[in-house]
Amino acid sequence: MSRKFWVGGNWKMNGDKKGIEEIANFLKAGPLDPNVEVVVGVPAIYLEYTKNLLPPNVVVAAQNCYKVSKGAFTGEISPAMLSDIGVKWVILGHSERRHIFGETDELIAEKVAHAQESRLNVVACIGEKLEEREGGETEEVVFSQIKGIAEVVVDWTRIVIAYEPVWAIGTGQTATPQQAQEVHGILRDWLRKHVSDKVANDIRIVYGGSVTGANCVELSKEPDIDGFLVGGASLKPEFVQIINAKQ
Numbered sequence: 001m002s003r004k005f006w007v008g009g010n011w012k013m014n015g016d017k018k019g020i021e022e023i024a025n026f027l028k029a030g031p032l033d034p035n036v037e038v039v040v041g042v043p044a045i046y047l048e049y050t051k052n053l054l055p056p057n058v059v060v061a062a063q064n065c066y067k068v069s070k071g072a073f074t075g076e077i078s079p080a081m082l083s084d085i086g087v088k089w090v091i092l093g094h095s096e097r098r099h100i101f102g103e104t105d106e107l108i109a110e111k112v113a114h115a116q117e118s119r120l121n122v123v124a125c126i127g128e129k130l131e132e133r134e135g136g137e138t139e140e141v142v143f144s145q146i147k148g149i150a151e152v153v154v155d156w157t158r159i160v161i162a163y164e165p166v167w168a169i170g171t172g173q174t175a176t177p178q179q180a181q182e183v184h185g186i187l188r189d190w191l192r193k194h195v196s197d198k199v200a201n202d203i204r205i206v207y208g209g210s211v212t213g214a215n216c217v218e219l220s221k222e223p224d225i226d227g228f229l230v231g232g233a234s235l236k237p238e239f240v241q242i243i244n245a246k247q
């Protein structure tokens with residue numbers, strides 16, 4: 001069993017042509033650890049522009065997509081459209097989609113199902129809110145979220161699970177390596193029990209929430225942390241340090 005370390009950047013609603021060129025330049029300069037899979041989640045309007053600027057060892061992801069291939073859904077984009085322009089990854093279920101835009105577990109499951117049918121690689125995000133952690137409900141919340149996703153996955157080679165505790169996102173309050181490892185460990189055990197040994201052994205479970213150049217190395221040493229989903233720091237040159245955390 002050896003899981004390739006996976007590092008994603010999630011630019012969220014940030015970036016313009018000039019800024020994207022700067023990011024592409026520091027990623028080109030790297031050097032990036034060749035043993036790491038690197039994906040950046042780009043605003044939809046810049047997917048093609050970014051794809052043309054990035055070095056070949058970094059690929060783009062969409063930050064969202066809809067649950068059907070086409071139709072009267074103003075403002076949405078579909079997996080078919082992403083595939084049509086050569087995009088192979090999509091982030092689904094991010095906490096900002098869940099909590100700002102009201103996406104439910106049910107809608108996220110439908111989106112994951114359709115993205116899988118369309119052969120996109122999915123970064124499926126889960127994570128508890130602060131009040132849920134403080135109420136001792138972390139396990140219950142993440143198990144219910146992963147169950148919703150697991151029920152629709154048909155190809156486990158095309159999915160990365162991102163554990164992102166909501167209280168750690170954009171707050172500077174990173175989960176400690178022990179806190180993150182504890183949840184990654186129980187998620188892997190859940191997959192072992194409810195899906196299979198093979199899936200549990202092979203799937204990448206990555207951590208997101210205030211990952212920086214300063215904390216990535218310690219987090220990367222935990223046995224069940226297989227990479228990161230990075231927000232703010234993925235817009236800065238320190239993203240290279242995070243990609244290289246295992247070196």
Ligand SMILES: O=C[C@H](O)COP(=O)(O)O
Nearest residue numbers: 010169170209210231232
């Ligand atoms: O998708 C990334 C997460 O929301 C983490 O964002 P952050 O690194 O800015 O805390």
